[in-house]
Amino acid sequence: MSELDKTREVINKHFEVTELVEIGNGAYRAQVIGLKEGDLVTSFRSLYSELVRLGYAPALRREGSSLYLIIARYGSRYNLALWIALAALTIASVYYSGLALIGLPGGGPLTPGLYLLGLLTPLLIHESGHWLAMRRYRVPRSLPYLIPAPPLQLGFLGTLGAVINMKWIPATADELAIIGVSGPLAGFLVALPVALVGLKTSALVPASLVPPSSTISVVPMIMNVLMVFLHAPAGYVVEMSPLAFAAYIVFFVTFLNLIPVGQLDGGHVLRAALGERGHMVISFILVAVLLALGLYVPTLGLFGLIALALLFLTRGRHPGPALEESRLSKSGVVAVIIYGVLLALTLPIPS
Incomplete structure (x- = not known):
């Protein structure tokens, strides 16, 4: 047969x-x-x-x-050689980036290794969350591929994160929403202890001693919440340790993935919840809002430009679930609620 x-x-x-x-x-x-x-x-x-x-x-x-x-x-082969090469390049670039952070509070000989673990562990757990959800629902998928980037010394971070190639769309709207939110949730939960330890090893510095050009203009909401536990006196600012800086990046990457545009994680959740037309309308509105806010907060404008580029690449479309007529059940609604909470907690707030 x-x-x-x-x-x-x-x-x-x-x-x-x-x-x-x-x-x-x-x-x-x-x-x-x-x-x-x-x-x-x-x-x-x-x-x-x-x-x-x-x-x-x-x-x-x-x-x-x-x-x-x-x-x-659907293609079922894994390119193991490519996976190893990308992983090696990413690890080397992130480790080298950590050398630039030795002078930060809590820095020392172990800084490159700690920065490597603090940054890549949540990012890999993020992709593993997606991968395990796809495995549960039998969605054809690739291995999680790390994406290398130039090191911090050249103005980058050593990595652009990681990606999984979803080789076919999930069966139902519930599965699309759950797969979309599972990665950000897993990565966020792992980044929390990294942020807590990082902030505990950070330093409190009088604001008068910090040049305005060296301060961070926006901070993820969750970092603001966690910094309350530092009990910083009035007139002091936090000088982040290498681990705190790693968590800071992870929360920003999480927010970027949660933007409900195209086939980003947020796009999966939005498409599952609102259908094709709702997904497209909200995508365009959100990009416009981010670009407008960018006039006041440049970092949000950068997110808006990235979202705009993705919008053009996908033409604002998302294929949706394989069973197009499926609707969210209770499990899908829970995934949407979790998505909303994560989006709020990682939202960049002017500092």
């Missing part, structure tokens, strides 16, 4: 469909006539899980009053 015959057999377990018709690039399409048993969401989830094991991935799309099943091949 050929793979395509096995695929037909799996489809026929759950749906009554017309004959599969090839539509190019190894993809097939058939009109759905009826369900064999259960409801649409349950049947499609079962079909999705079984087809992925065979190397195919499905989507259900409505055209007029008809429902069509589309299946396509």
